[in-house]
Amino acid sequence: MLKVRAGDLDKMGLLFQRYHRPLYGFLFHMTQQREASEDMMQNVFYRMLRSRHTFTGQGEFRTWMYHLARNVLKDHLKQGRRRGRHQEITDYEDRLPAELAADEQIERKLEIKALERALGNLSPESREVLVLSRFQELKYAEIAEVLEITVGAVKVRVHRAMSQLKEMYCQSETQNR
Template sequence: MAAASELRSDHALMLAVRDGELDALGELFERHHRPLFGFLYKLTSDRSAAEDITQVVFQRMLKYRHTYRDDGSFTAWMYHLARRCAADHFRRSSQAPHATDPAGLAEHADDRPHAGQHAASRDDHALLRTALSRLEHDDREVLLLARFQELSFAEVADILGCSVGAAKVRAHRALHALRDIYFRLQNPSRASSLE
């Protein structure tokens, strides 16, 4: 039979952490550290920074556990903390996110290549990662939350501190910007003008 913590939702586990059952944070870490690291890696384009920020997020979850609300979404709360931790990191390092060499993305924790994957598909994914890295920070952030982390627009709006409609508009505009960059990269004659 499965352990009781495995049967509890993220929300129930975080309520337990808030109420002093600190071991429940370990279960939340096991469930969420990979996707959180993936989000932060794509946001920062820096593996070391993403690892550090991921650790800080879980430390802040423990430190600020009393701020977790009964009616809140754990995932939205976690990504809200992650955004704040990333902003603190950028402020401290006085640098904005920068484009990453696509060759370095092969080490990314979220990459799960399949043996039967076609070369064209790999090329498309590499092109998409490059296009994503060239987006403005705010555009990349909203797309990562809405499309890659698969949060609802209500959760994204809560994280970004805007209305659901504004979150949808931001995601829509960011998706168009990503598409434009992707197609320019795909066309070699235009790709040279991006350099």
């Protein structure tokens, strides 16, 4: 990003190659809207280019990127776009081990769907810390910087969000039996 800031705009393609999937994953987990997530992801890269002078190199690039992504997400939500129908996260299903028996694969897919529903029912704040920590694998210090809170506050939010997720998942499992 420092090279992009210095005027080597060709390096933006490399950044896109490295970060477009995790960025899309973050936005999709937050909205459950495929097309909107793709649009927002591209908007984040546009903002990176437009705001390249604000990247100082003092912190990590990912932290700065997720800060921009949160702003794009907030703008999207402020616009009041109607939420699309819930779309399933099929990429996790694609990663199921091939050696699993057919009935085991069905069981795992059902578990993934239940987990998706539970994650979607969390508050946006709880979902955000879980997506950043568990799916995007950001360290608590990075999340603290993105959210502009302390590391201790991140730990508390993740713990509470995990408890809520577990409770919602168990409730949905009980109801489906």
